[in-house]
Each structure stands twice: as structure tokens, then as C-alpha cells.
Amino acid sequence: MLNRITIGKYVYGNSIVHNWNPIIKLVCSLFYIASLFLFSNLYSMIFFVFLVIFLLFFSKISLKVYLKVVWQIRYILFFLILFNCLFGTSLSQNLVIILQLVCALLYSTVVLFTTPISDLTYAIMVLLSPLTIFRIPIPMISHMIGLALSFLSNMLVYTNQILKSLSARGMDYFHCSLMEKVKVWKLILNLLFAHSIQHADEIANTMEIRLYEIDSKRIIFRKFNFSYYDVILLIFHFIFFLL
Amino acid sequence: MEVKFKDVNYTYDKVNYEKKEVLKDINITFADGKITGIVGASGAGKTTMLELIDALLLPSTGSIQVGKFVIEKKKNIKNINELRFQVGLVFQSPEEQMFENSVRDELEMGLKFYHYKLDKKEERVLDALKMVGLDSSYLDKNPQKLSQGEKRKIAIASILMINPNVLMLDEPTIGLDPESKQSLIKLLRILKNRFHKTILIASHDTDFLLSIVDDVVVLHRKKIVMQGNKYDVFKETKQLKQYGIKAPHIIEFSNIVLNKKNVRLGYRDEIKDLMKDIYRHVK
Numbered sequence: 001m002l003n004r005i006t007i008g009k010y011v012y013g014n015s016i017v018h019n020w021n022p023i024i025k026l027v028c029s030l031f032y033i034a035s036l037f038l039f040s041n042l043y044s045m046i047f048f049v050f051l052v053i054f055l056l057f058f059s060k061i062s063l064k065v066y067l068k069v070v071w072q073i074r075y076i077l078f079f080l081i082l083f084n085c086l087f088g089t090s091l092s093q094n095l096v097i098i099l100q101l102v103c104a105l106l107y108s109t110v111v112l113f114t115t116p117i118s119d120l121t122y123a124i125m126v127l128l129s130p131l132t133i134f135r136i137p138i139p140m141i142s143h144m145i146g147l148a149l150s151f152l153s154n155m156l157v158y159t160n161q162i163l164k165s166l167s168a169r170g171m172d173y174f175h176c177s178l179m180e181k182v183k184v185w186k187l188i189l190n191l192l193f194a195h196s197i198q199h200a201d202e203i204a205n206t207m208e209i210r211l212y213e214i215d216s217k218r219i220i221f222r223k224f225n226f227s228y229y230d231v232i233l234l235i236f237h238f239i240f241f242l243l
Numbered sequence: 244m245e246v247k248f249k250d251v252n253y254t255y256d257k258v259n260y261e262k263k264e265v266l267k268d269i270n271i272t273f274a275d276g277k278i279t280g281i282v283g284a285s286g287a288g289k290t291t292m293l294e295l296i297d298a299l300l301l302p303s304t305g306s307i308q309v310g311k312f313v314i315e316k317k318k319n320i321k322n323i324n325e326l327r328f329q330v331g332l333v334f335q336s337p338e339e340q341m342f343e344n345s346v347r348d349e350l351e352m353g354l355k356f357y358h359y360k361l362d363k364k365e366e367r368v369l370d371a372l373k374m375v376g377l378d379s380s381y382l383d384k385n386p387q388k389l390s391q392g393e394k395r396k397i398a399i400a401s402i403l404m405i406n407p408n409v410l411m412l413d414e415p416t417i418g419l420d421p422e423s424k425q426s427l428i429k430l431l432r433i434l435k436n437r438f439h440k441t442i443l444i445a446s447h448d449t450d451f452l453l454s455i456v457d458d459v460v461v462l463h464r465k466k467i468v469m470q471g472n473k474y475d476v477f478k479e480t481k482q483l484k485q486y487g488i489k490a491p492h493i494i495e496f497s498n499i500v501l502n503k504k505n506v507r508l509g510y511r512d513e514i515k516d517l518m519k520d521i522y523r524h525v526k
Contacts, residue, residue, distance in 0.1 A: 175323055
């Protein structure tokens, strides 16, 4: 039922995009998204669209998956166009806004699909490490972000199981009235809340058993090297940003 | 109520839209009033098979007939709740089936969903509890705070409340102590002999299955590879081992005695009967 929701999911693969260094990937996505919203010219959007299509193509993940992601924000896009039309925004301006949103979504999706959560956590930790000078617990924060991302997919699996269980007991979410749907959501949220607390407790215990210490320095098991591709990608994004 | 699989295939799309095949060319009939065990290694498709019968999943091709209902991909089932009223499924993890704050509400929940009006509701609640070996002291307890075994019993009782014709249990013995296992065996025998229910049990616990089922179906790599009477299936210990299934201890013991001492003890459902045979033989 909720199998197709793609938030926080890593898609296994061995493409160029998969093998890019996670730190570079994160920096490039920041450059890309920042420059995307700084430009509001329709002609400049062609370059952004081209770049995102280039990434989608080289990630070797079915285009269907990306289309599904864009399809999930169809209502937001629809209301955005509706409000813009009401306030008299021109068609080209509308198109730019939509392209900006879709490109930003697709770029971040490529990064999420091609980077395992552990690598992403590492990249966040490295990028934010200068803040440790101000005594901000960056390793802990990055670990929390990583846990939250993995928690999300766990919650989706659990919600799916609850929906199935309710269907088996006579309350089919997809074949019931609006009032019953509200009741179903009340039950789901109750259970999810209880489950998430229990699950968080279990994770905390597991971490404690594995001798995890908040204050100690974290080491990384996997070694990330910078390849030529990484450097080219970074320079390309940087020039793009400067332009 | 008879359950019939006709050329059923089930595939689903992974995140990257690759097809993952779970069941292939399934043709089988689960006879009315019989207990059938479904065994197979992890990921063989046991749970999927049960979920297909309850129309929680729809077959990619082929059809499943449950009494008068036909489950097909392209055909909308009219009154899907009517089908689910006839088919009760107890899930692998009982925690997923606990929604209310008291055992009483939990047991009555199914009846409310089906808009079922019952005069003697209290009596039925107590009967369902009694059937799973619990007493009335549990009625006001919070189901979330019960042990794994107790939760499983409550999950079974809540399905018994709707009195389905087909009862399906997914790994029912996980978290149950030996005594509870025995009471579950007793309950399933009553349901079969007195109420003529069709019961399907998906489990790894072949010892439990031997003591309760009539027929066994073996799933291996998406397909049915063996099916038939439980003794005929379970005595093929070497073949079962190839499929990643451990044969019941009683059958294994009888086979060892037959191979090493050339003494035919025969196959028994329970260890006490086997002990009697051994005693008789030694005497």
C-alpha cells in the first residue's frame, strides 16, 4: 500500500553517481539549489534542467521512480499555479517557479537515492565539523539526522502493516468513507506514536550495548577517496554557482 | 469454506520499479474443514499466500476463489468486508493488531467495524477469551502491556470474535510457551472438529504442524514443490533439508531408527504416542 513512497530510501546500484564522494555530492547539491533559487530567468533554467537530466541519466535508476516523486507533489504545484494566476503572475514566471521546485526536488532525490544513510551522516558530520569550535556537538547531531532518516522508512513499513491489519479486521482504508478514514488515521497515529517511542528506546539500548559514547570521537569504518570525477563535478558546480 | 488458487502469480515493484516475483504458478485447493500447514524457508512466500486469500494483496495474474468470492487483479471485489468477515487472519506480529486501550474494546473492535449487532456481546467476549485460555481478569487490561504470548492469544481471540469460516495463522507459535502451544493445538482441534473451520497455518515450527495439521504444502523459491498428507511430506527429510526446512523431530527419530536398526516405529503426531510405541517395542 505504501511501498512506493520513496522518502529516505536508498536504491542499490553501481553508477557513476552512486560512486561519487558523499561530501562532494552534498556540497554540489547545496551549490545547485542555492544557484537555482538565485536565478529566476527562463533561459538559465535550461542549464539547470539539463544538469538534473544529466544526473538522472547517469544514476541508472528508472525514470519512472523520479516521475513518481514529482507526481507526489502534484497538488502543491497545482495550488501554486492557481495562486500565482490569481495574483496575476505571468506564464513564464509560473514556469520558472515550477521548474525550480521540480529541479530542486529531483536533485535532492538523486542524492538521497544514490547515497546510503551512513555515508550521508558522515558527509553532514564532515561539512559541519568547523562548528565544533563553538562546542556544538556535530557528531551527535549528524548521527541524530542519520537515525531520523532511517526511522522514517521504518515508520512507513509499520504504517503499511497497520493498514493491512486494519483491513483484515474490517476497516479497509481504501474502501471506507471519509469519517472512517479519519478514524483510521487516529488509530494509526496513536499506534505510530507508541511504536516510535518504543523503537527509539530499543535503538538507545542497542547503542548502549554496542558501547556507543556520545562524548567520544567517532571513527569511520569506510574510507572515502576523492576521484577525478568528484573534482570535476565540484569545479563544474562551483563555476555554475559563480556564473 | 474451500479456498482455490488457480494459476496465481504475484509480483511487486521494488523502489526502482524492478519486478520482484514472490509466487509463481500456484495451483492448489485448500479443502473445506481441514487444517493445512504451509511451510517454507524465510521469503518463500508463505505470508504473501495468506495475504492474497484475505485480498490484502491482489494476484498479478490468475485468480483465488474463497467460497463465492473471486479475487482477481482486474476485478473489484464487491463487499470486500463481507469476504474479510469470512476470512480471519492473525498476523505474525500481534503488536500490529492491538489498537484499543483495553482487551474488551480490542475484542469488540472487529464487530464494530463490520457493523455487527450482537445481543450477547459480553458472553461472546468471555467465550473468545476462554477459548484462548485467558480469564475475565484480562478484560480491563491494556493489551499493549501484555507479554508477547498473551498478545498473540488476544490477537487470536479478536479474530475468533468475528467467527470466520477460514482462519489463517501466520507463525502462531512465536513467543508461546509449551503450555500455551498445547492449548492452541487444543483450540484448533475444537475449531476443526466441532465448528468445521478451514484453517491455514504458515509456520517454520514443523513439530507444532505435525501435531495439528492434516495436509502440508511446501513452498520453495516462489513455487509449491511438495504437497499432500503430512506424513507423506514430512517423511521426506532429505528433500525437506534441501528446501531449508527441518523435519519434525518425531519423524526424524523414526527415520533414524528405521535406517540404523531396521525397526519400523511408524509416524506419530505427538511424542507421548511415540514413547508408547517404543515401550511396546522394547517390551
